[in-house]
Amino acid sequence: MGRGPSIENRKNAEDAKKAKTFTKFIREITMAARAGGGDPAGNPRLRTAIDKALHNNMTRDTVERAVKRGTGEGGGQAVEEVRYEGYGPGGVAILVDCMTDNTTRTVAEVRHAFSKQGGNLGSSGSVAFQFAETGEIIFDIREEPALEEKILELALDGGADDVQSEDGFVDVLTSPANFETVKAKLEAAGLKPIEAEVVMRPSNRVAVAGEAAETLQALLDWLEELDDVQEVYHNADLPAAS
Structure with a gap:
């Protein structure tokens, strides 16, 4: 066996x-x-x-x-931030944020991942317009669903733009400028988020299923594994893992 x-x-x-x-x-x-x-x-x-x-x-x-x-006290190689944009299977828009000391290596690795999984790397600006920089503060309230009202009240009072709830999770959305203020107000009330960061949030989601979804997931996994990749954002509405 x-x-x-x-x-x-x-x-x-x-x-x-x-x-x-x-x-x-x-x-x-x-x-x-x-x-x-x-x-x-x-x-x-x-x-x-x-x-x-x-x-x-x-x-x-x-x-x-x-x-x-x-701040320059620790030495080390110079690293720069770079963003790549492209489309994956099913017409899904993908942003790939990297930090690298060798952009030639990084773009070659990112392009290879896209080409091997049925996608293509685009030019700067070809995808980014479909995303907005947004603060996200996410709470798991499955064991305490009554917290939803408290989170809603505190978040909106603190300057949040929106609060969305689904399947026992509450997602507080803010502008990047208000992110720290809203997060501090929620945490001061004893509410502990499971995630809190400023992300690139898509304006709309594209439904992807079947073989396209599998190929897309393979591409996303590949990109996530690249050493120079910090974050991968996409606008796919993927089926829940079984």
């Missing part, structure tokens, strides 16, 4: 995934500190990046080293 992967192999895979996630956090903290300074109190992007890293059990020492690297 066949056996699944050993505990050691599973642990190694989990460690590798954790290391990749931490690398993304470090790059985001470094770029945020470089762009807006090393003081989280005056740099909302840096504050959000640090909060996310600490929430995922990154040590404060690692965070501080990333901040110093961003």
Whole structure:
């Protein structure tokens, strides 16, 4: 009878995934500190990046080293932010945000992923107009559905643009400028989000099913695995995983 992967192999895979996630956090903290300074109190992007890293059990020492690297105290190679835009199977719009020290390598890897999975890389601006930069603060209220009214009241009072609820989750939407204010107001009331960040949110969703959905998911997974990729955004309405 066949056996699944050993505990050691599973642990190694989990460690590798954790290391990749931490690398993304470090790059985001470094770029945020470089762009807006090393003081989280005056740099909302840096504050959000640090909060996310600490929430995922990154040590404060690692965070501080990333901040110093961003402010020029820690040395290291120069890294720049770059965004690629394209279309995947089913006409799905895809944004790929990267941080890289070699754009020639990065664009070649991203283009290869698109071409192998039935998509194509477009020019700058070909896709981005279908997305808007939006603050998202998401709560899981499946065990406490009565919290929905409290979240709604506090969020709108704090300056949120909209509050959407579905299947036991509440999604608070804000402008990037109001994101920190709304998040702080909700957390001050003892409400802990499962996710809170500024994302590129699509204006409309495209329904994708069958083989197109499978190929699209393969493309998204491929892109997520690339070392230089920070975030992948798309406007697909994919079927729920079975």
